[in-house]
Amino acid sequence: MSEPLVITGAAVLGGQPRDLFVADGVLVDEAPAGARVLDADGLVALPGLVDLHTHLREPGREDAETVLTGSRAAAVGGFTAVLAMANTSPVTDTAEAAERVLDLGRAAGLVDVQPVGAVTHGLGGQELAELGLMARSRARVRVFSDDGRCVHDPRVMRRALEYVRAFGGVVSQHSQDPDLAGPTACCHEGELSGRLGLPGWPGIAEETIVARDVMLARHTRSRVHVAHVSTAGSVEVLRWAKAQGIDVTAEVTPHHLLLTTDLLGDYDPVYKVNPPLRPDEDVAALRAALADGTIDAVATDHAPHARHDKQHAFADAAFGMLGLETALSVVSEVMVSSGALDWAGVARVMSQAPARIAGLESHGGALEVGRPAHLTLVDPAAVVTVDRDASVSLSRNNPWHDRTLTGAVVHTVFGGRPTVLDGRLV
């Protein structure tokens, strides 16, 4: 069991400063005897952050990340739970595979690692994976995704939605019509892609799938989650669908909230990501949608890649960028500094909504007595310059390198135990 803790003077969800007491891993109403004192004067206390979308690469690509190194990056980023995507090798498409990821996470012991199950066998898009067995396994899988690939066949998507409804599951869709996007697309389709001579990915390839899937969710009375929304058109569809009462949720990544196609001019593969960076007008729509609740959550899409997969000509490099360690600072910079969200809003989009979407009952919440002590303490005034070489991830594909951001995670407490103190792993 963890040693008792007193956290003094933290602004809980950005409100009035007060003390928080932790004993036996839960929040209690008075100072426990013999407690360690953590001075949180000037810090904001949030419920531990929850990431709906993390690539941990184990099994299969332990040269890029492992469950342990990804858990370290998560803890440094203020996360106490991460959903580990299924596109590993082998794919997480069986109960055994899901339990193995769960067990690796428990052995690392720094965050709750909750496996995502594949929707289709081997991410092949044809045959449903063992959804029910994964749901009933020790891993209690509730989120299913072929992320990296779209569940393109509408019959398969319809059946998956019908199936997960039985146990309150959700399909997290990588919305991208491969026929509209084309096999070689590698950046946003627009005037710039033409000038750079790179095959482009039109926003409509995302939007048509979002539109189709909300209709399938309505028809099946099931639940769909749209992963990494990246266009203003997708936001319009989501706004309409929510107004109809359709059970749809959505996430946006930190990079789609701040980085734009303008960065592609030097063909630096660190900015190559799927879905691609978009123009300013999409970024503005995503920020507004996150602020007004049309987009429910921020999710990192932390996608570590080894140097030999990323250091290539733009067209040949792997898709994806790191995100766990910098997510809170980016959201603080983009959403809090601008006044678009307050800290209670950050708690909503980075902890409470993702915990609810993923069915993680011990996460999220409101820092009330009796709740598990998963906490993130943030210095809203800290000014940090990101250094990719200071990362605890195994990979270095960090698009934030050398950027200065305001707001940073200082301490992370997982189940009553500090995992990060003063920005460093304990």
Ligand SMILES: NC(=O)N[C@@H](CC(=O)O)C(=O)O
């Ligand atoms: N988001 C990314 O750019 N990459 C993801 C998968 C994907 O292609 O979506 C990855 O696993 O690397």
